[in-house]
Amino acid sequence: MTVFACASCGQVLSGDLRRLAGTPAHAGPDRSTVPPGCYAIDPEPFGAPFATRAFPEERPARRRAGAAPRQAPVSAGKRGTVVVHPHDAPSLRAHPDAARSSGCCGPCGSFGPNMTCGCGVALATLVADCHGPYELRLDPVRVYAFDAVTGRPETLA
Numbered sequence: 001m002t003v004f005a006c007a008s009c010g011q012v013l014s015g016d017l018r019r020l021a022g023t024p025a026h027a028g029p030d031r032s033t034v035p036p037g038c039y040a041i042d043p044e045p046f047g048a049p050f051a052t053r054a055f056p057e058e059r060p061a062r063r064r065a066g067a068a069p070r071q072a073p074v075s076a077g078k079r080g081t082v083v084v085h086p087h088d089a090p091s092l093r094a095h096p097d098a099a100r101s102s103g104c105c106g107p108c109g110s111f112g113p114n115m116t117c118g119c120g121v122a123l124a125t126l127v128a129d130c131h132g133p134y135e136l137r138l139d140p141v142r143v144y145a146f147d148a149v150t151g152r153p154e155t156l157a
């Protein structure tokens with residue numbers, strides 16, 4: 001079992017969490033990607049910054065008409081973010097830059113880390129909008145993991 005802490009000040013951020021095998025699929029609005037007491041490591045890029053890619057299904061008629069290809073945003077953010085239940089890191093605070101928590105009914109998580117440690121380091125992204133997943137993503141560079149029993153550091157690979 002694993003506990004997460006701020007890499008800058010050492011503040012313990014989570015309870016004792018159990019790692020899930022793989023990364024669960026988005027469970028739908030209002031349903032957490034991971035259950036309470038668990039975490040997962042997402043090997044895919046997450047969040048800001050974003051790059052663009054052409055829509056693969058671009059219609060030939062549109063191309064023939066000389067229209068610019070449509071672009072879709074794709075994350076170029078960090079790989080290996082730690083996905084936890086939003087209630088499992090209760091000491092985090094909302095980032096003072098409210099624009100980072102923009103969204104419809106809640107933060108969509110696309111504007112960079114929107115949660116900070118008590119020391120002020122922005123190290124997590126709360127995703128809680130009505131049209132996306134419900135999860136908290138810990139920055140794999142700004143947090144570290146250790147075994148709750150032995151205190152030994154754990155690798156997040």
Ligand SMILES: [Zn+2]
Binds near residue numbers: 007008009
């Ligand atoms: Zn800290």
